[in-house]
Amino acid sequence: MTLNKQVKLAKRPVGMPDENTWTLESSELPAVGEGQMLIKNHFISLDPAMRGWMNDVRSYIPPVQIGEVMRAGSIGEVIESKHPKFKVGDVVSGWGGVQQYSLTDGQGYYSVDASLAPMPTYIGTLGMPGMTAYFGILEVGKIKEGETVLVSGGAGAVGSVVGQIAKIKGCKVVGIAGGPEKCKYMKEELGFDGVIDYKNENIHAGIKRELPKGIDVYFDNVGGEILDAALARINMKARIVICGAISQYNNKENVTGPSNYLALLVNRASMTGMVVMDYAQDYGKAAMEMGMWMAQGKLKSKEDVYEGIDNFYDTFKRLFSGEKMGKLVLKVLED
Template identity: 45%
Template sequence: MSSDSPVQSTRIVLASRPDGEPSADNFRIEAANLPSLADGQVLLRILYLSLDPYMRGRMSTAKSYADPVEVGDVMVGGTVGEVVESRHPKLSPGDRVLSYSGWQTHAVENGDHVRPLDASAAPLSTALGVLGMPGFTAYAGLLEIGKPKEGETVVVAAASGPVGSAVGQIAKIKGARAVGIAGGPDKCAHVRDELGFDAVVDHRSPTFADDLKAAVPDGIDVYFENVGGAVASAVFPLLNTYARVPVCGLVAQYNTTEAPEGPDRLPGFFRSVLTKSLTIRGFIQTEFVRALQADFRRDVAKWIAEGKIAYKEDIVDGIDNAPKAFMGLLAGRNFGKLVVRVAEEEQGGDGFSCRWS
């Protein structure tokens, strides 16, 4: 493809900021011509787009760890793409790369800002899941903050999701007892039977709090927080002295627009932090990239090859289906790592077969 020929990208932009739960009206699909390549740049055909809960925060102007998406701009997101044209000395057409190109079918990127992928080593989509940001979030948060010891009990919410599933399986590898919290019988069966957790509790059950207490007879030493809300309320009284709580996400609260009803629980929270000597540490996975990324890629790839870590992907076809899929993600309707297949891979790509699909 000649750089003189304009390339059109179909993209999804933020049309307006949501008030509470996002709706279809908050997104707009449009076509845009991409600029010609400058030296050092590459033109990408996007193959896969990752959908993740953090994107809800980027739709808001509330103060956060990252700048919001501006109204009219392309929604952000991790992507796997194929190089179509290159003016970068180390990248050639046909190369598969990890980028942060967002919700669009084509993108122009600085070649220094993408990472080449080995399509023969693992399915390309795993670079957005178990071998990508979600997997690294689990690895870094659990091992650097949770620090599970052999024989301890690790509890993780959203246990069938890409982060929670990796947390529990890594905890098992480290000799801890893994207890998952998931929603509905299918997800609970997957966590127990396919991922190998020691126990799983359905947060939709009317007896959830009692079920959780029965599943952790020795209390909870590490709670990996993905959800917040009612799940956290049931977990907190069961934390042991010196328990560690890596706080990765609070998806149950992302769409709230006002404070919850009821008494102020903050004094009781701090009393427990003091009397139980708890360690509660929020984190963003990028804090650990420089120190742990190489270890993560080595360890998790090895554990997958050894059959110690399984994963499940929930693949949706078509960029135009991204908004609906994202709204479903926030409501817990996905089952596994949610990925949009933007375009089909060409023949001759990877020959690796997924353990879960």
């Protein structure tokens, strides 16, 4: 009998989740009903947003309920189908959750061509984080050739793509990340013009050194002190893209907002929040363009793949410790 291992939310964490936040359970595979399909999940996507989905608050998506399978993006193979659009053998991506098999009516799922890119890339650069970078920097950041772009979380899934797209569009790009290895990666592999190691140098001094003429677009993945430091050096008509604020996600108290916000007034600048799902109708077009950049060697994709659904918690923690390079992925099933 095949069992489905599932990670379920056991309690709402206060601060950083611990090993008791989730339970690992096994259950029999469910029967496939009319209009449904059963997917064998190969990889799941580990995203900082998962921390927010555990909070019982109003957001852009309902919270995961206690006892439910933890929400996660996934990619896998259809092994049984009574769905008109998907057939056995299709490789599909969607919200499969932290489990080895998913039964679904197909809502939110789409097929991918696994011969064109490895599966983890479809939940990284060619998936949700890549789409976030693409629409965030182009549609919200509205970058123009010759502008200066600062991106935090610059070695991560979203930030690494943001910086590379800005380079493709002719901008000067400076990335912020923690540690010399990530800074070397941003400079030597991703081709960023400048780097700032926020764990080992003063962030204000780093921004002043790398961007002496100021910031035209700041793509914010981390919030907190780094957002404030960026605000202090924005140019006239600067755009700040609020994509995320990982430094605040495990705060036990309230989120700390920027104190330098009057820089927006002085510089007639804007700060705009974005949610990638708003661009869902255009994902296909963006994926085509990004796929072309990848084929031309202009856009690099890096995934850091860990193995075993039993290791979900230890792998999840890496999002916040920073102990990973590029997109964090968990392989949940053996081949």
